[in-house]
Amino acid sequence: VGGAVILEGRFFVGYNGAGAELGHIGLNMAGPPCNCGSQGCLEQYVSAPAITRWAGQNPFLLGQLARQGDPVALAQWEQMGRYLGAGLSSLVYIFTPQMIVIGGGVAASHQFFLPSALAELERRVLLPCRVGLTLCPALLGNDAGIAGAARLAFQTFP
Template identity: 50%
Template sequence: MPSSIEQVIGVDLGGTAIKLGRFNGAGELLAGLELPTPQPAMPGAVSVAIAEAIQQLDPERLAPRVGIGHPGPADRSGRVARVAINLPGWIDVPLADWLEPMLERQITLANDANCALVGEHWLGAAQGCSDVLLLTLGTGVGGAVYLDGKLFTGRGGAAPEPGLISINAEGPVCHSGNRGSLEQYCSAAGLRRLSPLDPAELVQRASAGEPESLAIWAEYGRLLGVGISSLVYQFTPERVLIGGGLGAASPYFLPAVWAQVQERVQAVSREGLEIQPCALGNGAGRLGAARLALGWR
């Protein structure tokens, strides 16, 4: 177990915001900071923004280790951001090598969804579970998987990418090169295909019982449920967790998700399955990044 004395910083890099937290070894948040992601989010500009934010968050240098979750796979050493399809110029970016001399701190990189699942497994909705699928719904659709109590990252460290599975072979072209990916339908951009309204406004209208907004969220949930059904067949998890910025709307779309899973997935493959929101909200990613920086997977 990590020391309850040592402090560590977790960073959650997203397409629109960078969220940072300074934690003790028990996962208690000691200080937090959020800033907009530089636009365009080129690697150099983002690196400088992260370095400046860390120095602002921890000017006394109490945290010698930093974990960074980014929207794409890292190499197995946790040093290189291999690709981030929704950020420009992010191909094999040696982010740890860039930041360590600037900050004089140990840097560990990981996929942002993996970080979120590690955070939820530590102190959130995945505690005590051995087989879990987590989806993050926001600028993109990311995901992470625990199998038999271990974080699944695949042969080269690039797995899983559940948001890139296809749910419509003739659907919109994805940045990944696929067509009709789950991300194209269930990211923030995918939601805009259903409605031009801001997600927060759609939630507000749905909470007031507006039929049109409720119908939009139901259709969103139907599409998400198609993708989750395929993922349940692949991983047969005991729990599916929904996080990310759009996860706040889960009360309005999870019934439609569950209806699709019940219709499409045979009973033996969904036996005991639970589908629920993440417990830590948008704080899971930075918490999990901090946990990974302490050497836990």
């Protein structure tokens, strides 16, 4: 799970260039081990490998099942949305953003998890910190990360 924070039209990179490492926001101190050495990181709940692990189905097939109305698949996407909303709540409190854009391959099934992610944000975050917040899929889908990396390169090396 990657991420980026854009402040005043520029990428926020932090003190040493490693800022906005969103996948390693902690969700559960006793959660699954993460490759960063911690446990229960957001990545361990909402990444494609994590979804495959806990749902027993890769996200592509899970999306197909959800499109067919499979109640188990729909419930699993809803759970993924709750995980995502819980992880994003920390960011909303810190940055009070106008918009959160969800990209990557998993975003192809956004219609099944964004409503529960937004509901979780509304449940966890005080209204003044989330007023006007929009949660939406990236227009570039799975290519959003590549486009963001290119833009960061142009910002860093004009």
